[in-house]
Amino acid sequence: MAGFWGKRRRAEQEEQQAADTELSRRAEAAMVAVDERMRTAADEVGFAQAELGDAATKDLRDALTAVREHMQEAFSLHQLNHDHIPDTAEELRTRNARIVQLCEWADDVLDERTAALADRIDRVRRAPEVLARVQADANGLDNRVPAARDTIVRLAERYNESAMAKVSAGADEAAQLIAFARHSADISARRRASGQNEEANLALETAIEAVRRAGTVLDSVEDYELEALRAESTLTDVVADSRGDLVAARDLASTPAVAEAMKELETALAGLPAAGSKTDPFSSLSALRDANQHLDAAVAKARDRAARPLPTVDVVRHALDDADRQIAVARSVIAGHRGWIGADARTRLAEAERLRTGIDALIVPEDTREEALTLARRTAQLASEALQLAQRDIDSSRPQQQNTWGGGGRNQGGGMSDMMGGIIGGAILGGILGDIFD
Incomplete structure (x- = not known):
């Protein structure tokens, strides 16, 4: 047995x-990698500082x-691990673990800060290429401006000022951005x-953003016509659906909410522009859709109420x-037997009394009458x-002992035993039982 335990201990020590060797x-390796990373980062900081300025590189320098x-x-x-003073295995293990922790933290910090500057540094290095692309993009967008102007003229012949307000200045805005x-x-x-270089980079970034916005404006003009x-087309479908909903809701017109929703939808339909006139299909569709949804909701509520009548x-x-x-x-039973009543019964009564206080105000209004019935029940x-x-x-608290007051066995009819049980229960509650038998 001793040989077995000795072999097991040797195996654990070898493991x-x-x-420990792997940790060392x-x-x-981590120290070497981070040291090289710091040297590279220092070179990057020097380049970025010369190109982007002090403000842009402050976080990385810090x-x-x-x-x-x-x-x-x-x-x-690491120096302590290799000096002339002998170290225990635990000391070496603790130091190496701390070295790994510090190196991992350093890697994370440098990753975060260099990533924030990576795009800008790359753009600086490719500044001539980026500048050429910006100029080419500006030329391409400039060629799209006449088509955008034609589109706006065409849209203005079909849609009113309200609809055109979203795109009427699009071509001019794009031209200014270009x-x-x-x-x-x-x-x-x-x-x-x-x-x-710092001013050059700021101007280049400004040019890139202006080109991006100009492209977005021209896209919105072209997309607006299709939208x-x-x-x-959708408005035509919603008009047909709304008229059908009005017909279907006639049998519920006596319900005030349904009647009001029907009137709202009829008003929205009557407010649609006449055929051949300039329109704003977006605002018309929005107004009609809202009115249609209100009617749908009112009808659904009314049908649900018809299937489940409101209590009188x-x-x-x-x-x-x-x-x-x-x-x-x-309340009467609990008050009459206070010495015997536990927490469950008292809690149920208290909750019942709490619910009861707010029911009277809910009875008459139709919207809350069903809630009142539920609360009452x-x-x-x-x-x-x-x-x-x-x-x-x-x-469970009533005494069941034999009747010793009358001298003859158990009191079969309750009588004296029940009465004395109630008296004794009250006496216990009042703390006077000892005085009675004193």
């Missing part, structure tokens, strides 16, 4: 030594300073030629009277449960 290797400070701790720990992009690109080229045609005021009051009787009985149920639980507590 731990292998893990990881710590050294991060590099913090990483250098923390890595000094890692180098110091001119601004070209001007910014020229400034960028001149600033870079004079060595003012307007789709809105007109008398029905609710009968349910409330029943709840009041149940509460009164439960729930109140009665809680009061009934309180009474049942109170009776259970009374039955």
Whole structure:
């Protein structure tokens, strides 16, 4: 047996030594990698600072300073691992684990900060190429402006000012953005030629954004015509659907909510522009769709109410009277046997009394009458449960011993035993039982 345990211990020691060796290797490799990463980052900072300026590179420079400070701790720990003073395995393990932790943190910080500048640095390195692409894009967009103007003229013949307000200035706005992009690109080229790299990059980014916005504006003009045609087609379908809904809702017109929704939908239909006139299909579709949805909701509610009739005021009051009787009985029983009644019965009664307080205001309004009936029934149920639980507590607490007061066996009819049980229960509650038998 001793040989078995000795062999097992040697295996565990060998396993731990292998893990320690691997941890030491990881710590050294991580230190080398981070040190190289810091040198590369320093080169990147120098380039980015010259091209982008101090403000744009401040975060990366601060991060590099913090990483250098923390890595000094890692180098110091590594030095302790290799000095002339012997170390225990636990000390080496702790230091190497800390070195790995510091290196991982340094990697994460440098990853985050360099990624934030990566696109801008890449754009700076490719500035001539980016500038050429911006100018080419501006020329291509400029060629689209006449077509956009023609589209706007064509749309203005069909749609009113309300509809055209979204795109009427689109061609002029795009032309201004294109001119601004070209001007910014020229400034960028001149600033870079004079060595003012930070200003050159700012002007280049401005030109890129202006080209992007100009393209978006021209796309919106071209897409608007198609979207307007789709809105007109959808409007035709919604008009037909709305007229059908009005016919279907006639049998529920006596319901006030349905009648109001029908009137709203009829008004929306009457407000549609006459055939051949200029329209705004988007606003017309929106107004008609809202009115149609209101009617659908009113009809659905009315049909649901027809399938499940609203309770009358008398029905609710009968349910409330029943709840009041149940509460009164439960309250009386609990009050008369306070020494025996537990928490469950008292809780049910308290909840029933709480629900009862707000029911009267809900009886008359139709919108809340069903809720009033539900609450009244729930109140009665809680009061009934309180009474049942109170009776259970009374039955379980009533003495069942033989009748020693009359001298002859168990009192079969209750009588004296039940009476004394109630008296004793009250005496216990009042703390006077000891005085009676004193």
